[in-house]
Amino acid sequence: MMGTKLAQLLICFWITLPCCVTEKVKERTGRQRDAEFTDKYQTCMQGVPGVQGRDGNPGINGIPGTPGIPGRDGLKGEKGECECTFTKQRSDSALRVLFSGSLRLKCKTACCQRWYFTFNGAECTGPLPIESIIYLDQGSPELNSTINIHRTSTVEGLCDGIKAGLVDVGIWVGTCADYPRGDASTGWNSVSRMIIEELPK
Template sequence: MGSMQVVFWALFVFHVCGSQKVKRQKETEFVDKYGTCLQGPPGNQGRDGNPGVNGIPGTPGIPGRDGLKGEKGECVSERFEDPWRPNFKQCAWNSLNYGIDLGKIADCTFTKLRSDSALRVLFSGSLRLKCRSACCQRWYFTFNGAECAGPLPIESIIYLDQGSPELNSTINIHRTSAVEGLCEGIPAGLVDVGIWVGTCADYPKGDASTGWNSVSRVIIEELPK
């Protein structure tokens, strides 16, 4: 080995050893200053851990403040049931001239829409009673063949007292009269409304006449209770 080679080798060894010495010195100064080792290269990313348990419920928050006062609303009356619709019917006859003393005179079929309503009925027509001795006749309504029970029958009577046989034999007065009333408790559906003539209690019948020489009518109207 020549002298130049010896010198080059010596410089190389000095450089390498010096560099290592300086590196170790800097590492020692870093550990002394920060109390930790130098960070190595990052490792592989770990897996996610198991979910944690629920934490302790927090304390209630502070109550909020009252909002601004709203505008005054409109007063509206609400009805949740169906509005009431008028429901009525009229049956009319020209000169019935019905001379029976006992039985049905006429009828009029009506469709009742509600069970909780009442029926107002009216018969208007000429009535007459004739007899030689005291007598009484009764005109009344039936509903599907039965008299009103809610609350009482709907009727009208004519009573003729005993007078002289001569006068009673000639009395024959026809007057337009009315039989009218309200009946409750009738179910909804078809209702056969009839007008009848019969006797009064404890009195004999006379010679009755209904609807002579004039118009007779039955008016039926359903009313809310």
């Protein structure tokens, strides 16, 4: 009787054990399949790099900026030298002088200015003065004529009768006879030159 019950128990245990083992094998196999599916279909694989794209078209110009604040006038410069000291070697020679620089004249109405050389403070008398003039017959009441031309001009000539030794040669601006004075400018925005040459007779 005891032997029969033991046999039944063993048989029952034998039948139950394989079923439990079979369930665990099936469960493990399903998890492995899920993992393989995830690895196969949900993992991003890096492909071959594509061809580099072209540069885009240049953009259009931006909106122009607003004008800046006007600058202030600079400090007034020191007065330049209007004379050159020249050593004349002989009393019977002539001096050739030349001034080259920018000249300009503005005025309200008709005006005239005269640029001339001096030698030791006096104009040349042998044979004649060395001079150049600018005459203007247009302007505006505000002394701001639209005619505001700065021209490089020359004043040139020969002077006799000057003794040997140191000679102060100067270029000056004055008025013309019977004409009012204007607003004269000498040497604006350019190099001015004075050339002095002694010429034997």
